[in-house]
Amino acid sequence: MEKTDWNAYYARPYASAKITRKLTANLLEKLIKAFCPVGPLRMVELGGANSCFYEQLSSALQPATYDVVDNNELGLEAFRKKMPADASSAAYSLDVLSDCTGSLANGYDLCFSVGLVEHFAPEDTMRAVATHFNFLKPGGIALITYPTPTWLYRLTRAVAELSGQWIFWDERPLREDEVLRAVKPHGEVLKTGINWPIFLTQGFVVVRKSN
Numbered sequence: 001m002e003k004t005d006w007n008a009y010y011a012r013p014y015a016s017a018k019i020t021r022k023l024t025a026n027l028l029e030k031l032i033k034a035f036c037p038v039g040p041l042r043m044v045e046l047g048g049a050n051s052c053f054y055e056q057l058s059s060a061l062q063p064a065t066y067d068v069v070d071n072n073e074l075g076l077e078a079f080r081k082k083m084p085a086d087a088s089s090a091a092y093s094l095d096v097l098s099d100c101t102g103s104l105a106n107g108y109d110l111c112f113s114v115g116l117v118e119h120f121a122p123e124d125t126m127r128a129v130a131t132h133f134n135f136l137k138p139g140g141i142a143l144i145t146y147p148t149p150t151w152l153y154r155l156t157r158a159v160a161e162l163s164g165q166w167i168f169w170d171e172r173p174l175r176e177d178e179v180l181r182a183v184k185p186h187g188e189v190l191k192t193g194i195n196w197p198i199f200l201t202q203g204f205v206v207v208r209k210s211n
Contacts, residue, residue, distance in 0.1 A: 004119060004168050017052070020198040024114060025056040027195055027204070028143065032061060032110060035190055035206050036141050040064035041109045044135050046096050046128075047116035049075025054082070054089075064088065067104075069135075071095045096131045097124055104135055111135040112143035115202065117179075118172050125174070129182035138211040141190075142183065148194060148203035149173040156199040176203055183207045 032041075041063040045051050048068035058066050066089045068079055076091040083089050094100060096116065117128045132142040147153060153173060160166040176192060183189060187209040195202045 003170050020200070021052045022056075023197050024145070024195060024202070025053045028053060028112065028114070029057060029060050031143055031191070031204070031206055032057070032112075032141075035143075035208075036110050042107060043067070043110040043112070044069060044104070044108045046070075046111065046113040046132060046135075048079070048113070049091070050078035050082075053114070054079070058087075058089075065090075067092065067108075069094050069096065069104075096128045099131075099134065101131070101134045106135070106137055108135050108140060109137060110141050110143065112145075114145045115147065115171075117144060117182075118146045118174050119168075119170050120172075122178070125172075125178070126182045129179070130186065133186040133207075133209050136209045138209060140209045142187070142207045142209065143204065144179065144183070144207075145195065145202045145204040146179060147171060147173040148175060148201055150194065150196075150201045152196065152199060153201045174203070176205075179203065179205055186210065 041061060042065050043063045044067045045053065046069050049070035049072045051068050054066060069092045070076055071093055073093065076093055079091045092104065111132045113132065117125050120128055129144065132144060136142060157166065180189065183205055187207045189205060189207050191206040193204055195204060
């Protein structure tokens with residue numbers, strides 16, 4: 001299967017991305033405020049090179065730190081350039097399929113990803129999901145979103161493919177039952193749902209890590 005060219009994605013995102021990212025950022029903000037501990041959060045975004053959620057979530061949540069983890073150097077460098085000089089944030093080059101979280105292990109109140117875990121074969125999706133919990137403190141919150149094959153997703157993707165606009169060739173839309181099998185060994189599922197307004201519909205799951 002052809003792989004997604006992440007360098008091309010970070011260099012020239014979809015024109016529609018500005019709208020869909022804002023809708024997703026609003027959902028993330030709402031869920032984080034509802035389920036995360038009160039007080040400045042230590043938070044990390046996996047697959048977050050050049051995070052498109054950094055500005056809104058940093059402003060709304062005032063976290064103690066907002067770190068990103070990815071293995072795309074172009075995106076990581078773009079994130080480093082846009083961080084304010086006094087920001088308590090860092091960009092780490094790590095593979096989410098490895099267990100090498102090092103000093104970052106068990107260090108965060110919130111670990112989240114948006115559209116990450118679906119870019120792998122099923123066994124590696126399980127590993128990518130598990131990595132979220134490696135970063136979390138006991139009782140911390142994992143928030144994972146993933147494309148899910150609703151009729152709207154299938155229609156929107158078909159139009160994008162037919163018009164030559166589709167670039168996420170290794171994206172594997174996931175059903176909720178697969179994601180729940182992956183997260184349940186690690187904690188308590190607090191909420192699930194679907195983000196419909198973005199057309200390429202994304203499911204989400206909020207999980208509290210076991211103590």
